[in-house]
Amino acid sequence: MTGPGEQLTLAGLPVPRARRRPRASTGPVVPAEVDPVARVAIDLPPPHLDRPFEYLVPATLAEAAVPGTRVKVRFGGQDVDGYVLARVEEAEHDGALVPLRKVVSAEPVLAPAVLRLARAVADRYAGTLADVLRLALPSRHARVEAEDAGIDAVPTSVAVSPSATAWTPYRGGPAFLQHLGAGGSPRAVLSALPGPVGADWATAVAQAVAATVLGGRGALVVVPDARDVDRVCAALADVGVPAWSRGTRGGVVRLMADDGPAARYRSFLAARRGLAPVVVGTRASAFAPVADLGLVVCWDDGDPLHAEPRAPYPHVREVLALRAELEGTGLLVAAHARTVEAQVLVESGWARQVVADRAQVRARTPRVQALTSVELAREGAAAAARLPAPAWRALRDALVHGPVLVQVPRAGYVPAVACGRCRTIARCTTCHGPLGLDRADGTPTCRWCGRLATGWRCGECGDAALRSVRVGSERTAEELGRAFPQIPVRVSGARAAAGVLASVPDSPALVVSTPGAEPVAPLGYAAAVLLDAAVATAGTSLRASEDALRRWMTAAALVRPIGEGGQVLLVGDAAPRPTQALVRWDPVGFAARELAERVELALPPAVRTATVRGPRDAVTAVLGRLVLPEGSDVLGPVPVDDDGGGAVRRGTDSLDPDVRALVRVPRAGGPALTRTLAASLAVRSARREGGTVRTQVDAPEPV
Known part of the structure; x- marks a missing residue:
């Protein structure tokens, strides 16, 4: 028998498929005459593949395969996507090069400045270039690419107003604008004052x-959500920067996923082709390819929407700070409150703060009063009411003059209930999740698994009665509607029937909103009542007080100033420090004290951190390869707490439960931490070590 043996198959089993071989080329590939070697970044996630690969550029693709274009290449026996990073004359690889399969699009979507930024972000967060490029570049839309291709754009009429009245109240504000107009690159942290439409933060931005733009450069503005995009675009139109339109050059484009893939890609190409010098958008727009960039702006950097939930989990503030360094642009980090990270920029001297004098602060802010148990002691038993008598009187009196805002920290009807007899939190009998009510006559529903808890009885005392523990925005609106039957009640929130409202008229109305969903009243609210203040600061999060103050100040900034009768009531026994910061309207002092304490206790952002989560063996292997700078320490590993409240620990009965470790290094050792962590992950990827490991550098909540 001279031939190979035949592999027999058993009856009933499927016959193995024959492996398909790639078709051979019809002849030798003729390389490009100029720069025949392309360095390509392939779109594959393994960390050990995070480097450029060299490919031969066929002569037929020489003109199309320019740096920045999307291409198809052969890698590991399959066609994969990639981007041409550069074209060079000679290859560093000694062997024969595989030719490019094809150029997907001749549009150079990856700008050189964006490539440098993406590489810097990947290094900053111990991630890969492929992961960052997925965040930076929108999906291709072929029909949009063909629009206006090769057509000379007509300059649009742009009459930019040189007025800077919104910056006059701030120390250093006019100088900041003059520096920008002269082509400079100032870096500022702005504590924005409240003000009506036309004198608010959007006008200042x-x-x-x-x-x-008057100085001949472009600008990029990143805001948390679509409502803020609309506000900034409207303010830009008022100062003479209109919306960009097809076939023209000049104006502003919106870059956000909510507009749909075609509109987003159209805006992206307008910026990439240099047709629109101004871009306003949400998180991913931080990578927008703005030509001749002169200013990057981050509004409300403490908003959690600025933190990317996908690897490598970059934050908009840090991305724009890196961009300002790499491209030499101006930077503006602005908010009503101030984050501890923004305070680090100021105290390190990397940026200057722009704040108003106390006289201006007092004139522009409403009167703030904290209704704590001490303040309400004279009310007797009524002091324990969720909405005490002073708050009721404030609502009644303010409704005569305009709309009133009521902020509720939780959405829904009754998000959590407890046993009516023993006060034990009511939990699902299947998954032990908390129970809640969606309406007054509804059946309790599990907030985790969604099951109806029909026939529920307390596991402690056997009673079937339920009482509310936390009251949501829907129940609050229902109660206020009964108390003020002649006044319209509007609810704004992601779970509300009308969704998140952008604005409300200036007529009398009660506006019940969850944090972050407060609509704008053109002339400002007559008053605001911030309910359940104790709930906002009761968490164990490192940022609980900081986040509470930011949410309170965001709502209070929508209220008319004290000279027009505006007032804000904070109801509940919240933590003293954020309460006093709100009453004094002193976000800068609060951030400075928070930073001083974190420096003393070696907590972020005074230190750099990295969390490593996964099976114990996998986490131990990753940590074992780290070479950490002096003064570093590793906390853990400890079992992962799934619900964040200590009630359920994932996998405690499994063979390999998930654990989490925290690596902490001095702030100066941050680059060394990310380098060694990336190297350890690359080794893990190359060795194909088992288990799923998630790493995150400088997580918003590292513990």
């Missing part, structure tokens, strides 16, 4: 952008 628009005037800074206008100064940059």
Whole structure:
């Protein structure tokens, strides 16, 4: 028998498929005459593949395969996506090069500045270039690419107003704008004052952008959500920067996923082709390819929407700070409150703070009163009411003059219930999740698994009665509607029937909102009542007080100033420090004290951190390869707490439960931490070590 043996198959088993071989080329590939070698970043996630690969550029693709274009290449026996990073004359690889399969699009979507930024972000967060490029570049839309291709754009009429009245109340504000207009690159942290439409934060941002455009450069503004995009675009139109339109050059484009893939890609190409010098968008727009960039702006950097939930989990503030360094642009980090990270920029001297004098603060802010148990002691038993008598009187009196805002920290009807007899939290009998009510006559529903808890009885005392533990926005609106039957009640929130409202008229109305969903009243609210203040600061999070103050100040900034009768009531015994910061309207002092304490206790952002989560053996292997700088320490590993409240620990009965470790290094050792962590992950990827490991550098909540 001279031939190979035949592999027999058993009856009933499927016959193995014959492996398909790639078709051979019809002849030798003729390389490009100029720069025949392309360095390509392949779109594959393994960390050990995070480097450029060299491919031969066929002569037929020489003109199309320019740096920045999307291509198809052969890798590991399959066609994969990639981007041409550069074209060179000679290859570093000694062997024969595989030719490019094809150029997907001749549009150079990856700008050189964006490539440098993406590489810097990947290094900053111990991630890969492929992961960052997925965040930076929108999906291709072929029909949009063909629009206006090769057509000379007509310059649009842009009459930018040089007015800077919104910056006059701030120390250093006019100088900041003059520096931008002269082509400088100032870096500022702005503590924005409250103000009505036309004198608010959006107007200040628009005037800074206008100064940059007058200086002949572009600008990029990143905000948390679509409502803020609309506000900034409207303010830009008021100062003479209109929306960009097809076939023209000049104006502003919106870059956000909510507009749909075609509109988003159209805006992206307008910026990439240099047709729109101003971009306003949400998180992913931090990588927008703005030509001749002169200013980057981050509004409300403490909003959790600025933190990317996908690997490598970058934060908009840090991305824009890196971009300002790499491209030499101006930077503006602005908010009503101030994050501890923004305070680090100020105290390190990397940026200057722009704040108003106390006289301006007092004139522009409402009167703030904290209704704590001490303040309400004279009310007797009524002091324990969720909405005490002073708050009721404030609502009644303010409704005569305009709308009133009521902020409730939780959405829904009754998010949590307890046993009516023993006060034990009511939990699902299947998954032990908390029970809640969606309406007054509804059946309790599990917030985790969604099961109806029909026939529920307390596991402690056997009673079937339920009482509310936390009251949501829907129940609050229902109670206020009964108390003020002649006044319209509007609810704003992601789970509300009308969704998140962008604005409300200036007529009398009760506006019940969850944090972050407060609509704008053109002339400002007559008053605001911030309910359940104790709930906002009761968590164990490192940022509980900081986040509470930011949410309170965001709502209070929508209220009319004290000279027009505006007042804010904070109801509940919240933590003293954020309460006093709100009453004094002193976010800078609060952030400075928070930072001083974190420096003393070696907590972020005074130190750099990295969390490693996964099976114990996998986490131990990753940690064992780290070479950490002096002064570093490793905390853990400890079992992962799934619900964040200590009730359920994932996998405690399994053979390999998930654990979490925290690596902490001095702030100066941050680059060394990310380098060694990336190297350890690359080794893990190359060895194909088992288990799923998730790493995150400088997580918003590292513990």
